[in-house]
Amino acid sequence: MKTISTAVWVLVSGIAFSALANAHDPSEHAAKGESPDCSAMPDMHQASMNASDPVMQAMMKKCAEAMHGNAKDQKQDQKHGSAHKDDSGHHQTSGGHDDGDQHGH
Amino acid sequence: MLNIIRGMILAGVILLLAGFGVIYSGVYSVAADTPHNPLTYWLLETLRERSIDRASRPLDVPDLNSADWLLAGGPDYNEMCAGCHLRPGKTYSDMSLGLYPVPPNLTAGLDEHEHADDDKQSLARRQFWIIKHGIKASGMPAWGKTHDDQRIWAMVAFLQRLPELTEEQYQILTARDKAGSGHH
Numbered sequence: 327m328k329t330i331s332t333a334v335w336v337l338v339s340g341i342a343f344s345a346l347a348n349a350h351d352p353s354e355h356a357a358k359g360e361s362p363d364c365s366a367m368p369d370m371h372q373a374s375m376n377a378s379d380p381v382m383q384a385m386m387k388k389c390a391e392a393m394h395g396n397a398k399d400q401k402q403d404q405k406h407g408s409a410h411k412d413d414s415g416h417h418q419t420s421g422g423h424d425d426g427d428q429h430g431h
Numbered sequence: 432m433l434n435i436i437r438g439m440i441l442a443g444v445i446l447l448l449a450g451f452g453v454i455y456s457g458v459y460s461v462a463a464d465t466p467h468n469p470l471t472y473w474l475l476e477t478l479r480e481r482s483i484d485r486a487s488r489p490l491d492v493p494d495l496n497s498a499d500w501l502l503a504g505g506p507d508y509n510e511m512c513a514g515c516h517l518r519p520g521k522t523y524s525d526m527s528l529g530l531y532p533v534p535p536n537l538t539a540g541l542d543e544h545e546h547a548d549d550d551k552q553s554l555a556r557r558q559f560w561i562i563k564h565g566i567k568a569s570g571m572p573a574w575g576k577t578h579d580d581q582r583i584w585a586m587v588a589f590l591q592r593l594p595e596l597t598e599e600q601y602q603i604l605t606a607r608d609k610a611g612s613g614h615h
Contacts, residue, residue, distance in 0.1 A: 362606035366599035381592050383498035384505075385603045 364389035463531035479566060487560035492552050495588035501604055504589030507582060509605035512537070515570060518605075520598040530570040540594040551591070558587045 367389050376382060453459060459471075467475065509518065515526040515534035527534055562583050565573030574583060589604075596604065 360602075360606045361608070362603040363599070364603060367603070380496055380498045380501055381596070381600065381604070384501040385600060387498055387502065388603050388606065391608070 362388045463529065466531070483557055483560055483566075486564075487553075487556040490556040490559060492555045492559075493584055495555065495584065495591060497588075500585050500588035501592060503582065504585030504587070505601075505604035506607040507578075508586050508589050508593070509601075510607065511574070512586070518598075519593075519596050519601045526570065532569045534570060537590055538593055538596075555587050555591070558590055559583055562586055 362385075364385075367385065377386075466472070508516075513521075514524055515530065516537040517524060517527060519538050521538075522536075527536065559580075561571065563573065563575035563580070565571050565575075593601075
């Protein structure tokens with residue numbers, strides 16, 4: 327048992343060296359300050375989602391904030407818009423921010 | 432009787448020497464791209480499961496079924512965990528392929544059998560404990576050194592729903608608004 331537990335500890339610390347170097351690699355961290363892409367919300371409403379479900383409530387909360395946010399938020403929305411598929415062009419226009427961002431409501 | 436005891440002691444000594452022989456000879460590979468042999472795997476897995484089970488049993492699980500927990504846990508998960516544990520629409524990453532033990536894909540549902548409330552509670556306890564304390568000699572860090580219990584429970588709440596989320600739902604829930612906006 328001693329052998330085995332010694333072996334376990336040696337192996338375990340050996341693996342630690344190989345794994346922990348990876349653990350701190352920041353390359354996979356997502357960019358911060360992303361805006362929620364709420365354009366898909368209307369479809370989800372129709373899908374069999376239940377308004378009392380916390381996931382649905384959380385999304386509605388998030389998207390209500392994003393859509394009724396201030397002009398600064400909407401600018402960020404535009405900047406990130408190109409990264410998301412299915413933006414249907416309304417993010418590119420420099421004028422009507424309001425129209426574009428209320429689209430998903 | 433005496434012979435049996437002697438035999439057992441001798442066997443123990445031989446095993447001990449053989450064990451040290453294996454260790455010092457360097458034949459056992461610690462490379463992360465070489466899987467453990469079944470015996471070592473069993474030892475480590477059993478050690479881990481028994482230890483987590485024992486340590487996490489006394490924890491009290493808060494009621495995690497609310498939108499606010501999800502909104503708190505989502506962005507944290509996306510920024511700190513998705514690189515290893517993946518997100519909807521992603522089936523691998525450098526970390527998920529390179530680490531050993533392999534970080535489990537937390538977007539895949541667990542065993543799909545019944546979700547008895549008791550199971551759900553013990554799973555939540557287990558996840559909380561693992562996130563807070565990490566797991567030795569794996570890539571799983573102890574997040575409790577830098578995050579309070581509330582934030583960790585929020586991630587547990589998010590993990591409970593993560594397997595059902597579509598890519599679009601995940602994006603909405605995990606988007607981190609710039610500081611200041613979005614907190615009413």
